[in-house]
Amino acid sequence: xxxxxxxxxxxxxxxxxxxxxxxxxxxxxxxxxxxxxxxxxxxxxxxxxxxxxxxxxxxxxxxxxxxxxxxxxxxxxxxxxxxxxxxxxxxxxxxxxxxxxxxxxxxxxxxxxxxxxxxxxxxxxxxxxxxxxxxxxxxxxxxxxxxxxxxxxxxxxxxxxxxxxxxxxxxxxxxxxxxxxxxxxxxxxxxxxxxxxxxxxxxxxxxxxxxxxxxxxxxxxxxxxxxxxxxxxxxxxxxxxxxxxxxxxxxxxxxxxxxxxxxxxxxxxxxxxxxxxx
Numbered sequence: 001x002x003x004x005x006x007x008x009x010x011x012x013x014x015x016x017x018x019x020x021x022x023x024x025x026x027x028x029x030x031x032x033x034x035x036x037x038x039x040x041x042x043x044x045x046x047x048x049x050x051x052x053x054x055x056x057x058x059x060x061x062x063x064x065x066x067x068x069x070x071x072x073x074x075x076x077x078x079x080x081x082x083x084x085x086x087x088x089x090x091x092x093x094x095x096x097x098x099x100x101x102x103x104x105x106x107x108x109x110x111x112x113x114x115x116x117x118x119x120x121x122x123x124x125x126x127x128x129x130x131x132x133x134x135x136x137x138x139x140x141x142x143x144x145x146x147x148x149x150x151x152x153x154x155x156x157x158x159x160x161x162x163x164x165x166x167x168x169x170x171x172x173x174x175x176x177x178x179x180x181x182x183x184x185x186x187x188x189x190x191x192x193x194x195x196x197x198x199x200x201x202x203x204x205x206x207x208x209x210x211x212x213x214x215x216x217x218x219x220x221x222x223x224x225x226x227x228x229x230x231x232x233x234x235x236x237x238x239x240x241x242x243x244x245x246x247x248x249x250x251x252x253x254x255x256x257x258x259x260x261x262x263x264x265x266x267x268x269x270x271x272x273x274x275x276x277x278x
Contacts (some may be wrong), residue, residue, distance in 0.1 A: 023077040024237050028067070030055065031210060031253045037070035039063075044253055053080060059234055060249060091254075093130040099244035109136040111162040111275035114151060119247050120166060120202045126161045126270055127257055135276050146175045148194075149183060157191035168197020193274040197266040200225055203250055205264040210253040231245070 021189040026032070028048055034055065035042040041063055043055030052064040067080050113132075116120040121141050125132075132139060142151060145167050167176045182196040204216050206246065208249050210234060219228030230237035231248050237243065257265050 023079045026078045035072040052089045114142040115166045157188040163192045164275045165194040167196035230256040
């Protein structure tokens with residue numbers, strides 16, 4: 001005979017406790033936007049060392065957190081992990097090309113690429129610099145489209161000496177388009193390729209999501225464009241140093257060609273193909 005008081009085991013009727021939350025592992029990379037769960041600090045990864053990850057918010061402030069803390073990406077719990085090393089010989093450059101291991105930059109070839117604007121040249125160097133050094137292609141800064149004809153006349157394009165040119169805002173009816181058409185009809189036209197992107201400024205060639213925007217805002221004509229963008233992002237726009245700092249932040253969010261709009265990527269690749277085929 002059993003005592004009825006012990007017929008049912010209350011422990012057996014307990015519901016199983018829920019296990020730990022499974023968090024997706026995400027490789028740690030510069031520019032990755034995450035939220036620290038405990039403090040709700042949201043920012044882009046700008047560095048990691050000694051077990052800490054540094055996050056920069058959209059106001060430019062940087063805080064460091066233990067990499068083993070909890071983080072969210074778009075509301076999803078994740079675990080930040082160091083990226084796995086790629087097998088030797090299979091590493092890629094920021095442009096997506098396979099990296100050439102242990103090769104010095106070639107002696108500069110006669111052909112050149114001219115880029116309008118300091119910020120444009122910096123972005124081209126950041127993404128395509130490794131490829132250009134392997135090919136021996138020099139990129140020169142073009143201080144405004146108005147100087148292009150004189151620069152080309154001094155450079156002297158010809159057989160085996162091509163000139164590729166990247167211009168801002170090359171759209172129908174623009175000053176840049178008129179300059180490009182005149183050069184194409186001139187004596188050097190057959191050895192010069194002029195391409196351009198449709199953006200008001202090279203800043204727009206960076207995908208807006210990299211700086212926390214759904215789209216780059218439309219800035220009224222009476223407001224200087226870069227200053228308007230800085231205000232839209234909550235950054236100071238008053239001094240030249242403010243504009244330089246803003247560009248540094250934006251460019252710092254670019255990890256590789258996938259963070260750029262295809263309208264720029266395709267144009268730069270076209271220029272590289274053109275000058276290296278000479």
